[in-house]
Amino acid sequence: xxxxLRIVLIGTSxxxxxxxxxxxxxxxxxxxxxxxxxxxxVIHQESISRxxxxxxxxxNARIHxxxxxxxxxxxxxxxxxxxxxxxxxxxxSPRELxxxxxxxxxxxxxxxxLVFGREDSGLTNAELQRCNAHVHIPTNADFSSLNLAAAVxxxxxxxxxxxxxxxxxxxxxxxxxxxxxxxxxxxxxxxFEHLERTLVAIEFxxxxxxxxxxxxxxxxxxxxxxxxxxxxxxxxxxxATEKQAARTKTTPDNPSTHE
Amino acid sequence: xxxxLRIVLIGTSxxxxxxxxxxxxxxxxxxxxxxxxxxxxVIHQESISRxxxxxxxxxNARIHxxxxxxxxxxxxxxxxxxxxxxxxxxxxSPRELxxxxxxxxxxxxxxxxLVFGREDSGLTNAELQRCNAHVHIPTNADFSSLNLAAAVxxxxxxxxxxxxxxxxxxxxxxxxxxxxxxxxxxxxxxxFEHLERTLVAIEFxxxxxxxxxxxxxxxxxxxxxxxxxxxxxxxxxxxATEKQAARTKTTPDNPSTHE
Numbered sequence: 171x172x173x174x175l176r177i178v179l180i181g182t183s184x185x186x187x188x189x190x191x192x193x194x195x196x197x198x199x200x201x202x203x204x205x206x207x208x209x210x211x212v213i214h215q216e217s218i219s220r221x222x223x224x225x226x227x228x229x230n231a232r233i234h235x236x237x238x239x240x241x242x243x244x245x246x247x248x249x250x251x252x253x254x255x256x257x258x259x260x261x262x263s264p265r266e267l268x269x270x271x272x273x274x275x276x277x278x279x280x281x282x283x284l285v286f287g288r289e290d291s292g293l294t295n296a297e298l299q300r301c302n303a304h305v306h307i308p309t310n311a312d313f314s315s316l317n318l319a320a321a322v323x324x325x326x327x328x329x330x331x332x333x334x335x336x337x338x339x340x341x342x343x344x345x346x347x348x349x350x351x352x353x354x355x356x357x358x359x360x361x362f363e364h365l366e367r368t369l370v371a372i373e374f375x376x377x378x379x380x381x382x383x384x385x386x387x388x389x390x391x392x393x394x395x396x397x398x399x400x401x402x403x404x405x406x407x408x409x410a411t412e413k414q415a416a417r418t419k420t421t422p423d424n425p426s427t428h429e
Numbered sequence: 430x431x432x433x434l435r436i437v438l439i440g441t442s443x444x445x446x447x448x449x450x451x452x453x454x455x456x457x458x459x460x461x462x463x464x465x466x467x468x469x470x471v472i473h474q475e476s477i478s479r480x481x482x483x484x485x486x487x488x489n490a491r492i493h494x495x496x497x498x499x500x501x502x503x504x505x506x507x508x509x510x511x512x513x514x515x516x517x518x519x520x521x522s523p524r525e526l527x528x529x530x531x532x533x534x535x536x537x538x539x540x541x542x543l544v545f546g547r548e549d550s551g552l553t554n555a556e557l558q559r560c561n562a563h564v565h566i567p568t569n570a571d572f573s574s575l576n577l578a579a580a581v582x583x584x585x586x587x588x589x590x591x592x593x594x595x596x597x598x599x600x601x602x603x604x605x606x607x608x609x610x611x612x613x614x615x616x617x618x619x620x621f622e623h624l625e626r627t628l629v630a631i632e633f634x635x636x637x638x639x640x641x642x643x644x645x646x647x648x649x650x651x652x653x654x655x656x657x658x659x660x661x662x663x664x665x666x667x668x669a670t671e672k673q674a675a676r677t678k679t680t681p682d683n684p685s686t687h688e
Binding site: 194198199223224265310315323331334372383387390394399400404414 | 449452453455456457458479481482483524566567568569572573574575576578579582583586589590593628631632633642645646648649650652653654655658659662663665666669670672673674676677
């Protein structure tokens with residue numbers, strides 16, 4: 171799917187922005203860059219520097235005289251736009267756009283163009299009216315003009331997420347949370363018994379006046395979902411603590427235990 | 430909600446990136462920028478130029494000597510991270526992070542820090558281990574390093590969408606999970622110091638041979654998101670434990686301390 175997506179930049183005036191767009195595209199797995207009548211050099215110290223290793227996209231970029239030429243082979247063309255223009259047009263959010271891409275990209279030969287305008291003035295009405303739909307990135311109403319590469323970054327990010335969702339085994343990030351087996355219920359209960367015994371030994375807890383102490387500690391640890399290895403550490407701490415408490419008990423410092 | 434979010438940049442070396450971050454933040458409606466030990470001038474021709482009208486964020490940015498100081502008052506701290514580190518940590522996608530924000534920002538006094546590292550080397554393991562969770566932006570595996578401002582743009586965009594969703598829906602009641610204020614970052618760091626001191630006192634921990642002990646304990650407690658009252662209990666346990674250890678040290682059972 172990602173190889174069916176083309177980023178089209180019209181009338182860009184800063185080489186740094188073109189480089190930053192190349193970097194954002196390559197980060198998100200896009201590679202097809204088309205430039206319409208750029209108002210600056212494309213291969214330039216600034217664009218190479220900002221591309222930060224994605225400069226092959228700059229070298230491979232095709233230069234076109236007008237939008238028509240850049241999107242001639244595309245089956246779905248979407249223009250980035252500020253809010254509503256004089257003539258209302260089908261408008262999608264970046265997320266809605268991305269959700270449509272898997273089906274837009276399915277037919278063989280299909281190709282999607284995502285078109286971004288000039289830094290100072292965006293796309294003209296004539297250009298917008300050559301698009302199937304417009305995409306608008308939600309912004310602060312008082313400060314709505316995104317940097318060109320930032321706009322491409324947001325749209326390309328949504329495209330990547332939509333593509334990841336189509337992969338049968340989307341990489342799961344949340345599974346990174348643990349590197350060991352979670353403790354079982356029985357392990358945890360043994361831990362709570364050990365904890366209570368230790369708290370009594372260090373004279374922090376009086377089972378005759380329990381208040382909410384053990385309940386609060388249970389809630390805390392059950393919320394944390396400890397792993398086996400973490401529980402082993404916690405029990406090791408309890409054992410070391412008990413050892414200190416036992417030594418204290420056998421010393422004259424604490425004669426009550428001899429009575 | 431957006432006014433509860435702080436963007437923290439650590440060790441940034443290019444003024445242009447700081448300016449571009451300010452622009453991305455203001456575009457998305459964020460305004461609280463904190464800079465930790467910047468390795469460049471903050472108010473600079475390049476940063477002003479790239480901020481493109483959002484330079485009040487640069488002038489209002491607070492400069493801190495270290496991460497501790499920048500997030501001391503925060504109740505939820507999330508660090509931007511590449512994929513796996515030696516010790517896996519709770520990991521969320523930008524979207525999962527954003528979906529958590531409305532409830533994270535609901536309690537009065539809550540404040541969320543989104544922490545981004547150096548252009549060349551990201552966040553250190555020590556910095557990452559001060560975070561409740563890590564956020565990873567899905568990228569091309571062969572070219573995974575996003576520009577700093579691009580990373581902030583993506584995360585801030587997701588924050589804005591999550592905020593917009595709260596504007597159109599009935600405000601969601603937060604879960605019953607907590608009945609007290611969450612501990613702040615500074616409270617937790619004091620707890621970790623106290624914990625380490627106590628583990629040394631009971632001879633469970635040798636700072637000369639740290640292994641992963643403190644990192645694993647940090648991960649466990651940061652994952653649990655302790656409340657103030659829970660942290661008070663945990664610190665009470667440490668104090669009681671220290672008292673036992675101190676009594677042991679003054680007895681003939683342990684003559685080494687008299688040498």
